[in-house]
Amino acid sequence: GIELIDSYVFNKAEYVRFNSTVGRYVGYTEYGVKNAKAWNSDAGILGQEQAELERICKTHAAIYYSNILDKTAEPHVRLSSVTPPSGRHPAMLMCSAYDFYPKPIRVTWLRDGREVKSGVTSTEELANGDWYYQIHSHLEYTPKSGEKIS
Numbered sequence: 713g714i715e716l717i718d719s720y721v722f723n724k725a726e727y728v729r730f731n732s733t734v735g736r737y738v739g740y741t742e743y744g745v746k747n748a749k750a751w752n753s754d755a756g757i758l759g760q761e762q763a764e765l766e767r768i769c770k771t772h773a774a775i776y777y778s779n780i781l782d783k784t785a786e787p788h789v790r791l792s793s794v795t796p797p798s799g800r801h802p803a804m805l806m807c808s809a810y811d812f813y814p815k816p817i818r819v820t821w822l823r824d825g826r827e828v829k830s831g832v833t834s835t836e837e838l839a840n841g842d843w844y845y846q847i848h849s850h851l852e853y854t855p856k857s858g859e860k861i862s
Contacts, residue, residue, distance in 0.1 A: 714773060716765040720744070732765045785844060787812035794850070801831060801852045805861065811844045819849040822862045828853070 716732040727744035728751075730737045736752045739745030751757045787809035796804035807819055815837045821828040834849040851861070 714765065714769045716761065716769050718761060718764070720747070730761045732762060735762070780843075783813065785811060785813040787817065796852050799852055801854050803853055803855050805851045805853075807849045807851070808846065809848075810846045811840070812846075813844050815839075815845050817845070817847055819847060821849070821851045822860075823853070824859050 713733075716730070718730040719726050720728045725741070727741040728737055728739045728747045730751075736758065737748035739748035788811055790808045790810070792806050792808070794804050794806045796802065805821075807821070809817060809819060817837060819834060821832055828851060831852040832849060833852075835847055837845045837847050839845055853861075
């Protein structure tokens with residue numbers, strides 16, 4: 713389903729919001745609660761907000777999906793050597809993936825073609841704040857001569 717959220721903000725703080733799923737206004741400050749109470753008692757205002765859901769959201773959903781949500785951006789991947797924390801292993805590599813979309817991603821370390829499970833720590837996918845994400849994975853290990861790590 714589609715949900716319309718109409719937020720009212722003053723000085724970067726949201727004070728009242730209409731949520732089409734709830735079907736009414738909810739106030740977050742004293743002023744917002746006062747507004748919500750007044751607007752919720754006016755069927756005309758509530759009807760107008762629900763009409764926006766039909767008029768704007770539902771008629772434009774297909775356009776939004778085709779122009780934004782089904783797009784993908786391949787990650788830029790950077791591999792670097794980092795100083796390991798004083799741990800069991802003398803070496804640490806970091807694999808960073810930047811500017812990818814959508815959010816789901818899988819970062820895998822291979823040692824001579826076999827997946828490495830131990831010594832691997834990863835961050836969550838971190839939002840850049842511009843639709844893109846980044847993630848950082850660390851491999852702590854003891855190097856062996858001639859091995860290939862990817």
